Amino acid sequence: MRRILGLVVLAIIMVPMARAQQVPVTSYVLENGMEVVVIEDNRAPIVTHMVWYRVGAADEPMGKSGIAHFLEHLMFKGTEAVPDGRFSEIIEANGGDENAFTSQDYTAYFQQVAVDRLPLMMEMEADRMRGLILDDAAMLTERDVVLEERALRTDSNPRSLFSEQRDAAQFLNHPYGTPIIGWPNEVNALTLQDALDFYVRFYAPNNAVLVVAGDVKPEDVLALAEQYYGPLSPSEGITKRLRPQEPPQRAERRLVYRDARVATPYVMRTYLAPNRQSGAQQKAAALSLLADVLGGGGITSLLGQRLQIDEGIALSTGAFYSGLSYDPDTFGVYVVPKPGISLEQGEARLDATLEYLLENGVDPARLARSKASLLASEIYAMDSQRGLAQRYGAALTSGLTVDDVQAWPDILQAVTEENILAAARELLDIRRAVTGYLMGEEEMDQ
């Protein structure tokens, strides 16, 4: 016991030292509207070059689900200057790694490469921002690849199918209810024209954010960005992103997904929750800490302590909230009951824990641990160049600014127990929740 107390005291002493750390970040806007963010990491002569577009699956036209992600695949199919397949060949010949990814809110392309190859990366990425050339043969083959990707990630995995069904139930009107990879019937019908329409409409410098992290000087990156991206003319069709918003949810929603492949049933609930707002991230910060104290640290969280340790009815528990989305998304909790404990019992103990929190508040020691752990995460985040670049890219395409990203750790540290409880009271309304049971087929008869 004495040992534990000793550790607590030391941790608290360490906090102010840890807070001082910040990575140097500089940002610019080119004349054509392209944003530029430079993150200095001089540990090795390596650079991460990323272009983030402010368009994702939630910006797709109705009936064309999956087109944002499909276009991401097609972006490797070539331009006049760098024809089919050459893009990846050139990256490879320069010893670079590359990839791309699509979310509901953004589509991003990146390369990691020796720092002297940065101009070439910019030249090629600028070229394919406006110069993509597609043909039907390439499109059809790549559509099969995407369908295989969906089969791998979603259809082969009951947890993914369950997640897809829960999201669809959670969002009545907002496109977050549609899977990023698309519904299979719609992906199967996507055309070359669909891809080109989406590309022409959304891929433009004034809808893009350049993030460069590595052994670079900000002014050098700006000069290169002006040279390579500067000549691209902006699109006039880029408007504020207005997606259909959710109406107020008035009725609790429940669903059961049964699949013979499920060996470990669980109950998961999501609540509609506000996202981080530029200049006003306090509520999201309170929700982040709520998720952490409730279900963030395994057995040290409230759910873990009660359901896994004290009551011993759960194999695992958790709470999750990111807050990083362009529109409001969800806050989630789950319980994986031990064999012999039903999902109904698991859900009842989950509810009892939520009530306990609202009645008894947050243990100050638990809140202090969460904050200490978050501060440590800030230090460790500096160890990953790609991770840092990703943090800024995702934030800037989700409606936040560089200042918001840099303010976030301190806003988290300033959250009080009262903030958390106020956020919890507003959030934890079963009428704004979707509760899902994932179970095997043998449970059907019960």
Place this chain on the structure above:
Amino acid sequence: MIRIMTTALVFLLAALPVRAATHIQEVTSPGGITAWLVQEQSIPMVAFQFSFQGGASQDPGNKLGATNLMMGLLEEGAGALDATGFAEAADELGVRFRFSAGRDSVSVTASMLTGNLAESVALLKLALNEPNFNMTAFERVQAQALSSLRSDETDPQAIAGKAYRELAFPRHPYGNPTDGTLETVAALTPDDMREAYRRALGRNNVFIGVVGDISPEALGPLLDDLLGALPDDIVDTVPDVEPLLEAGLTVVDFNTPQSVVLFAQPGLMRDDPDYLTAYVLNHIMGGRSSTARLNVEVREKRGLTYGISSFLLPYRHAAIYMGSLSSGNESVAEAVAIVRDEWAKMAATGVSAEELATAQRYLTGAYPLRFDGNAEIAGILTGLQVVGLPISYVDERNDLVNAVTLDEINRVAARLYQPEKLRFVIAGQPMGLVEK
């Protein structure tokens, strides 16, 4: 068009980039424990990796999964701390631990803040030296392990992996699952954990990589404090073995829309003089690059899969050359046929001078990218020691890759690729394929 091609060409001719400015020192503690260290002061943290040789393959046949479960329990109570006390202390310090068991080794990784390094090391010392294995924590973690094993029974990846293992290594520990079976794990006890602990963690079987804000002078005593009391008599009891792989196809029927395919043949041991050349060859065949032959033929040209790759698996006591892909039940037969063709083609004709040059440019250029962060580098330092490479290897490696000649790589292609031993194992309901 011309502009880009020119730039690309210029870069190809330019000198290849220097590796990350990584100065590796060998540190020997006063008590005689050796570690490789990279001092990196720009972030106030230290990353450690400890790799204890032996691993899950040391489990007796009736105790399968013991080492895996034991590693999961090291952070579930130690010294005077119970599981919750240990986890709370780690949270307060901001220290991150990962304890894991592999086939040939068990690993401990730790990231610590410089500001409270001594306290973080003290906590890790407890986990490594005084784990409790008390019944409450044991039963809780055992239940999690059993749940994971039950999930494996309906996971096509796990199903295919099990079938392959049992084919390749009957009556050898490598044929067993590292995380045990439902029967063996259910029968384990805390005493089995103590025995597995005694078999796994010693100071004579550990390799250590350390990267971060710490001096060699400070590291030595720290290592003695952390590991000095561990036993120095750990032995590896596993014999070497030849994998039993012959051409053919095994199907494990499983109701899923997409078949999971593993393909494997005997490989090369890590100390084989041809290993690095084989590594370059595999990059051309099925490496992670989109221009690899398998990716081009199966994905880019025909859209039969989202991902296909192959990789050398040099275990301590056996060597495997393996690949994997997933493809719809109706298209998987075509994918399998292409892999067979590519295997035969490589065995017969090897690679072209251009393919070799492209692979050399990529592999030498991408090598520095691996040195991306303290935790990554700590893993590399440990991995080099495990396979017995010298400290100078990081400097020499790109020269070794560039020294591979066309004659040599094609000699190794004829040696490495054995279509008559390439076995396919499929979990799913593939159409148009028969077992043989």
